[in-house]
Structure formats: structure tokens, C-alpha cells
Amino acid sequence: MTVSPQQSGIWLKGDWHMHSCHSTDSTNNTPSRIIRFAERMGFDYLAITDHDVHVQGAVAQHTWVDPEYRSDLVLLFYGAELTAPRGHVNILAAEPYDHQRVFDARNARDWNLLKLKQELGIHWSANHPNHKNHYGFSFDLADSVEIWNTSVWPKNVASVRIWDDQLLSGRMIGARGGSDNHHGMPDDPALIGPLTREATGNYVGTPTTWVFAAERSKAALLQALKHGRASISSNPYNPRVELVADCDGDGRFETTMGDNVMPSGGPVTFEVRLSEGGIPRANYEVRIIRNRSEFATIFTDAVTRTARFVDSPHADEWTYYRVEVMGPQAPYPEVPNSMALSQNMVALSNPIYFNFDPSF
Known part of the structure; x- marks a missing residue:
């Protein structure tokens, strides 16, 4: 975890979507294998989200009670992947909840699901919106959306566009990643076969979601994720990207991802910051997205690892800015084939609005 020098809070890294052997399409991936790997890698949180349809909704009697589902180092969420005809949803919670009710209501009308979500106090995260099992529920239900699923970057381009469409419609939806890994790393490379080959290119942290939480707690993580105080890196060794802004011209960058500002119509200075890992002295390419369209392309300074741009958001219409970072992939030796699958996509930010x- 990393303490931010700019604001009160802590950067925490982890993975919001993965499957253990309690999902029947998962192999060689016990909870202890996943959790011990995450502990060795220094992850702060994990969400093992097994398919609820594989146990007819009874995840509380399977994944959650598994004696291997524990850690003194990593914050472990309670949840499951709601696997329904209308698509897949990651249900997330800081404490145990009645997931059976969610599973039994999977074909209910969206407004009834909204009431149930509010009653149970759960986080509803739309999984892989562009996928053979695409998200088909209303985005009014979504507290967050998975825009980066697995290490294979090209398959996520359409999901990012769907997220942009939701943002352009006026919705403020926080974005996250999720490795969606199903298969454990083989103990012996000679044993790599069709089912375990995925692990050498996609495992815990491909991608990694960084969340700026008020404190190191599960409740604070979920609140920050919902408000878009997060960014995504293709692996944990790559830079964490932050987008901040000086909206009043006083030289202080007081605005950050997830913030919503009432603009004056005057110029706003934005700064892109790269922290944590990455390739030393690399100049990363930064694509600035403004209201779904590419606004500009800039490059980070090799020494300061920052870049700035200026624009004047209109006072009488909504505008959002987010950034995409391209460049050389930092090696992830523990998951050696992930770098090639991510191509040159290194990191993504959430927007500044x-x-x-906010009531939309």
C-alpha cells in the first residue's frame, strides 16, 4: 500500500475478479494457491468471485466457508459472480450477506433487483460488458464496471467504448479491472497444457486495480471504487496512473479522479502522474479522452514521470476527462506471457467530471 502525499488516503492494489476450484470451470486454482500468491506479491485486497450458478447460489456454503479462504495480510471480500441469462455481475461486500437471495432473483426486473441490492447493502459491478456473456442488466444498477478483463487488451477495447457511452450519457460509473483467472500457475512448466496455459499469461493482477481509499478497510475500498477513485495497470509492476487537476488556477492540484466540479468556463490545468513501477526513464504516451473522443496525445517526462495539458470545460454542459497510458510493458516474471497479451496498453485512469x- 502507498500513502498519497497530496490527499488523506491510501493507495491499495488488488484484483476484483477471479475463480477458485469452487467454480467448476476452474482447474488447479485453490483459494490457498490464489491467496498465497497474492501475499507474496504484496497485494492489499482480493475478491474471489466464484460462479454462483455452479452451486445454485450457495457460495456461502462453499467458497466462503473453505478453511483456505483466509489471510492475515490481504483483505478478502465476500462475493460471487452472478451468472445469469442476462449476463454476469460481480457481487461484492465487506461482510457476509445473503447471496442466495441474489441468485434466486437473477431473472427479476431491474427495479426489483435495485431494491434488493439496496436492502442487502452490496456492491453491484458489471462484468465484461463486451463478451459472449455480456452485461445485460440496466447500468442504473451498476456501482462500477469492469472495463479491463484478463491480460488480453484487444478484447477490452469495446468494453471501454461501452463505458464511454455510459459516461457520455451523464452516468458517473467507476471503472475497475479483473483478471477473471480460472487456472492456477502450474508447479512444473512441463505440465503446462490447454487448461493451465492461461495461467502463464493471465493470473492474479493482470490487470491490477489501484484504489485510493480513505483507510485500509474493505468498506473504504468499496466506497472509493464506487466513486471512481481508482486506476488500472496491466500488471502490478507497471506504473499507477493518476489524473489530477488545478481548477481554480492557484497552482494546487486539488481535484482528482472521481471528483465532480462545477466549471467556471475558464482554463483548467490537468496533470498526469505515474507512480510505483514501470520502465526507468521511459517516455510514456498518454492519450487524453474528452467525452469519448481523443482530445490530445502527450508524453510523460522521463524524469518527473508527469505530463500536463490545459482545457476549458464548458460551464453549461457536462464534460469528463480520462487518460490511457501506452508504452513498454514492465516484466511480470511470475506471469511471463501477460506482457505480450497486453500489447502496449499500460494503464487507464478513471475520469474527472x-x-x-450525481443523482443520475
């Missing part, structure tokens, strides 16, 4: 309606 201007003039949005």
Missing part, C-alpha cells in the same frame, strides 16, 4: 448530476 465537470458539471455532472
Whole structure:
């Protein structure tokens, strides 16, 4: 975990979507294998989200009670992947909840699911919106959306566009990643076969989601994820990207990802910051996305690892800005084939919003 020098809070890294052997399409991937790997890698949190349909909704009697499902080092969430005809949803919670009710209501109308979500106090995260099992529920239900699923970057481009469509419609939806890994790393490379080959290119942390939480707790993580105080890196050795802004021209970058500002119509200075890992002295390419369209392309300074741009969001319409970082992949020796699958996509930020309606 990393303490931010700019604001009160802690950066925590982890993975929001993975499967253990309690999912019947998972192999060689016990909870202890996943958790011990995450502990060795220094991850702060994990969500093992097994398919609920494989146990007819009874995840509380399978994954959650598995004696291997414990850690003194990593914050472990309670949850499951709601696997329904209308698509897949990661249900996440800090404490145990009645997942059976969610599973039994999987074909209910969206407004009834919204009431159930609110009653149970769960986080509803839309999984892989562009996928053979694409998300088909209303985005009004979603507290967050998975825009980066597995290490294979090209398959996620359409998901990012779907997220952009939701943002452009006026919704403020925090984005996250999820490795969606199903198969454990083989103990012996000679044993790599069709089912375990995935592990050498996709495992815990491909991608890694960084969340800026008020404190190191599961409740704070979920609150920060919902508010978009997060960014995504293709692996834990790559840079964490932050997008901040000086909206009043006082030289202080007081605005960060997930914030919603009422603009004056004057110029706003934005700064892109790369922290943590990455390739030393690399100049990373930064694509600035403004309201779904590419606004500009800039490059980070090799020494300061920052880049700035200026724009004037209109006072009478909503505008959002987010960034995508391209460049050389930092090696992930523990998952050696992931770098090639991610191609040159290194990191993504959540947006800074201007003039949005938070009640939308």
C-alpha cells in the first residue's frame, strides 16, 4: 500500500475478479494457491468471485466457508459472480450477506433487483460488458464496471467504448479491472497444457486495480471504487496512473479522479502522474479522452514521470476527462506471457467530471 502525499488516503492494489476450484470451470486454482500468491506479491485486497450458478447460489456454503479462504495480510471480500441469462455481475461486500437471495432473483426486473441490492447493502459491478456473456442488466444498477478483463487488451477495447457511452450519457460509473483467472500457475512448466496455459499469461493482477481509499478497510475500498477513485495497470509492476487537476488556477492540484466540479468556463490545468513501477526513464504516451473522443496525445517526462495539458470545460454542459497510458510493458516474471497479451496498453485512469448530476 502507498500513502498519497497530496490527499488523506491510501493507495491499495488488488484484483476484483477471479475463480477458485469452487467454480467448476476452474482447474488447479485453490483459494490457498490464489491467496498465497497474492501475499507474496504484496497485494492489499482480493475478491474471489466464484460462479454462483455452479452451486445454485450457495457460495456461502462453499467458497466462503473453505478453511483456505483466509489471510492475515490481504483483505478478502465476500462475493460471487452472478451468472445469469442476462449476463454476469460481480457481487461484492465487506461482510457476509445473503447471496442466495441474489441468485434466486437473477431473472427479476431491474427495479426489483435495485431494491434488493439496496436492502442487502452490496456492491453491484458489471462484468465484461463486451463478451459472449455480456452485461445485460440496466447500468442504473451498476456501482462500477469492469472495463479491463484478463491480460488480453484487444478484447477490452469495446468494453471501454461501452463505458464511454455510459459516461457520455451523464452516468458517473467507476471503472475497475479483473483478471477473471480460472487456472492456477502450474508447479512444473512441463505440465503446462490447454487448461493451465492461461495461467502463464493471465493470473492474479493482470490487470491490477489501484484504489485510493480513505483507510485500509474493505468498506473504504468499496466506497472509493464506487466513486471512481481508482486506476488500472496491466500488471502490478507497471506504473499507477493518476489524473489530477488545478481548477481554480492557484497552482494546487486539488481535484482528482472521481471528483465532480462545477466549471467556471475558464482554463483548467490537468496533470498526469505515474507512480510505483514501470520502465526507468521511459517516455510514456498518454492519450487524453474528452467525452469519448481523443482530445490530445502527450508524453510523460522521463524524469518527473508527469505530463500536463490545459482545457476549458464548458460551464453549461457536462464534460469528463480520462487518460490511457501506452508504452513498454514492465516484466511480470511470475506471469511471463501477460506482457505480450497486453500489447502496449499500460494503464487507464478513471475520469474527472465537470458539471455532472450525481443523482443520475
